[in-house]
Amino acid sequence: MRVTPANPRILPYGEAALGEAAALIRGGACVAVPTETVYGLAADATDSDAVAGIYAAKGRPSFNPLIVHVADLAMAETIARFDDEARALAARFWPGPLTMVLPLAAGSPVASLVTAGLATVALRMPDHRAMQGLIRASGRPLAAPSANTSGGISPTRAAHVAASLAGRIPLVIDDGATTDGIESTIVEPATRRILRPGPITAEQLPGYGSGATPGAITAPGQLASHYAPSKPVRLGAERAQEGEWLIGFGAIGGDDTLSATGDLREAAARLFDALHRADASDRPRIAVAPVPPHGLGLAIRDRLGRAAHPRS
Numbered sequence: 001m002r003v004t005p006a007n008p009r010i011l012p013y014g015e016a017a018l019g020e021a022a023a024l025i026r027g028g029a030c031v032a033v034p035t036e037t038v039y040g041l042a043a044d045a046t047d048s049d050a051v052a053g054i055y056a057a058k059g060r061p062s063f064n065p066l067i068v069h070v071a072d073l074a075m076a077e078t079i080a081r082f083d084d085e086a087r088a089l090a091a092r093f094w095p096g097p098l099t100m101v102l103p104l105a106a107g108s109p110v111a112s113l114v115t116a117g118l119a120t121v122a123l124r125m126p127d128h129r130a131m132q133g134l135i136r137a138s139g140r141p142l143a144a145p146s147a148n149t150s151g152g153i154s155p156t157r158a159a160h161v162a163a164s165l166a167g168r169i170p171l172v173i174d175d176g177a178t179t180d181g182i183e184s185t186i187v188e189p190a191t192r193r194i195l196r197p198g199p200i201t202a203e204q205l206p207g208y209g210s211g212a213t214p215g216a217i218t219a220p221g222q223l224a225s226h227y228a229p230s231k232p233v234r235l236g237a238e239r240a241q242e243g244e245w246l247i248g249f250g251a252i253g254g255d256d257t258l259s260a261t262g263d264l265r266e267a268a269a270r271l272f273d274a275l276h277r278a279d280a281s282d283r284p285r286i287a288v289a290p291v292p293p294h295g296l297g298l299a300i301r302d303r304l305g306r307a308a309h310p311r312s
Helices: 015-026 048-058 073-077 084-093 129-138 158-164 264-280 296-308
Strands: 009-012 031-034 039-044 067-069 098-103 120-124 171-174 185-188 193-196 244-248 285-288
Touching: 009 015, 015 031, 015 039, 015 129, 015 171, 031 129, 031 158, 039 048, 039 129, 039 158, 084 098, 158 171, 158 264, 244 264, 264 285, 264 296
Parallel strands: 009 171, 031 171, 067 120, 098 185, 244 285
Antiparallel strands: 031 039, 098 120, 185 193
């Protein structure tokens, strides 16, 4: 891993920040950049050494594939094969928080580390000026998992990145808090399956079933323990027990709340921020109020279930 400063530099979004970040990308380094979902740790997806730097900085297991972010459909088609279903999804949801797992194109330029040796690749066209600007300024498709240590709480602010990856990366582009707050929905058009719930809900994907192959890692975000704070998490809590920091929802109040009005979009945007605050509190344990199992609630419950799963 390249030597980096004790703390990454944080630069506000703008041409200067994009120019410096693009130069680092072209030189094989990793930089953190916001998307509409969470902050990502980006590197040149075509450079094996650069991609290895992502895994090293995060402490991420190499069997866990990465999402490749592209600027447009033309770039995407150099990387993966699109059938009619994939094209229809791209026309409807790109740019946006939808990732598609697609067969690799012949001669695909992405490094094999990106796909963890699979014959498929996870692709997304982000809807955020900073990530789009960095892809275009660097001229590279960018592999970019969440910009935090592996298995930890995903970052929705530049300060979260700096706290998690201090000394491991040189630069963070700061463009404020992310809007969606949870990672993208991942689908496999060939099988019409939702591999990871996210901001694009099941209701928006008629004909798609839920669930990945048990025990198989075919896309990011499928590890049983993921998105986890350092403290134990209890779910479905209607009140706090002794020593717990309670994250409320709707009518259930607490030390913090995902949404006092029960708004699932607000809850998704606040989820990881609330977990960061709970993890930094003086209580040894975290409790979270029930979240309904529909719409965006499915994605929130997915992240909370993985956050509460015991780490191996």
